[in-house]
Amino acid sequence: MSTMHRFEGKSVIVTGAARGIGAATAKRFADEGAKVLLVDLLPEVLETAKSVGGQGLVLDVALPGAGDAIVEAALAHAGRIDVLVNNAGVGGSKHLLKSDDESLSRIIDINLISLLRITRAVLPHLPQPGGSIVNLSSIFGMVGYPGTTAYAVAKAGVTQFTQQLTSEVAHLGIRVNAIAPGVVVTPMTAGHLQNPSYVKLMVDSTPMGRVCQPEEQAAVIAFLASEDASFVCGVTLPVDGGYLAARYTPNY
Numbered sequence: 652m653s654t655m656h657r658f659e660g661k662s663v664i665v666t667g668a669a670r671g672i673g674a675a676t677a678k679r680f681a682d683e684g685a686k687v688l689l690v691d692l693l694p695e696v697l698e699t700a701k702s703v704g705g706q707g708l709v710l711d712v713a714l715p716g717a718g719d720a721i722v723e724a725a726l727a728h729a730g731r732i733d734v735l736v737n738n739a740g741v742g743g744s745k746h747l748l749k750s751d752d753e754s755l756s757r758i759i760d761i762n763l764i765s766l767l768r769i770t771r772a773v774l775p776h777l778p779q780p781g782g783s784i785v786n787l788s789s790i791f792g793m794v795g796y797p798g799t800t801a802y803a804v805a806k807a808g809v810t811q812f813t814q815q816l817t818s819e820v821a822h823l824g825i826r827v828n829a830i831a832p833g834v835v836v837t838p839m840t841a842g843h844l845q846n847p848s849y850v851k852l853m854v855d856s857t858p859m860g861r862v863c864q865p866e867e868q869a870a871v872i873a874f875l876a877s878e879d880a881s882f883v884c885g886v887t888l889p890v891d892g893g894y895l896a897a898r899y900t901p902n903y
């Protein structure tokens with residue numbers, strides 16, 4: 652548990668918060684004093700919310716009107732909104748030639764379009780100055796990696812969305828940033844992490860020589876959302892053990 656209390660009196664929304672990075676992030680904000688709204692399409696978000704002392708909302712972020720429902724729930728819970736963490740996302744992407752129309756649309760809808768819609772609904776409620784948004788990109792949105800086309804394109808879009816929105820709202824005192832995680836141990840990667848050759852490839856390509864835990868991402872998300880990052884705006888910060896900085900060829 653963090654000994655910091657940077658979010659006392661603040662209201663934070665975390666999407667995709669039933670498990671994984673989102674759940675760790677919701678816990679981190681709650682531990683630091685925030686009132687947290689945890690949004691997820693999995694009903695288990697209600698359990699996660701209870702365990703961190705927040706409010707749960709079962710909702711598909713890609714549905715039309717999701718942004719308004721999220722705003723309504725956050726205001727009902729906390730009476731204000733200070734931070735939005737756009738974390739909900741899905742993997743399952745494939746090589747382009749093996750991707751059907753439905754999966755291309757669904758992956759880009761959830762990983763990118765929903766962020767635009769939810770942010771559009773939340774923005775007018777953020778304090779000016781003081782509001783903060785943190786988006787989840789990925790190392791796979793920054794460089795190519797075979798077989799992840801729709802996901803990678805959506806995550807690259809998240810990085811550009813972060814820059815674009817900065818150009819539009821930073822003058823209001825609203826900061827927008829993103830992180831680009833490397834491989835994190837969560838249900839999303841559980842299948843891949845059972846494949847020893849994938850683990851070896853990713854660990855060998857990561858200078859720090861390991862994968863990471865969701866809490867290590869949550870700590871950086873909280874930093875970016877906090878006043879400790881008061882002049883950090885428009886960046887996508889890699890949280891990747893050095894993967895993007897110095898990718899090794901395996902067995903170098």
Ligand SMILES: NC(=O)c1ccc[n+]([C@@H]2O[C@H](COP(=O)([O-])OP(=O)(O)OC[C@H]3O[C@@H](n4cnc5c(N)ncnc54)[C@H](O)[C@@H]3O)[C@@H](O)[C@H]2O)c1
Binds near residue numbers: 740
């Ligand atoms: N795990 C990694 O290695 C990794 C690496 C880079 C980026 N990321 C990104 O971090 C974020 C969190 O990933 P994670 O690893 O914790 O994944 P996860 O699958 O463990 O958790 C994602 C959560 O988002 C929820 N979600 C998915 N679609 C949703 C929808 N339409 N509406 C509401 N909720 C929805 C899921 O139900 C789940 O609870 C994602 O955006 C992911 O792309 C993860």
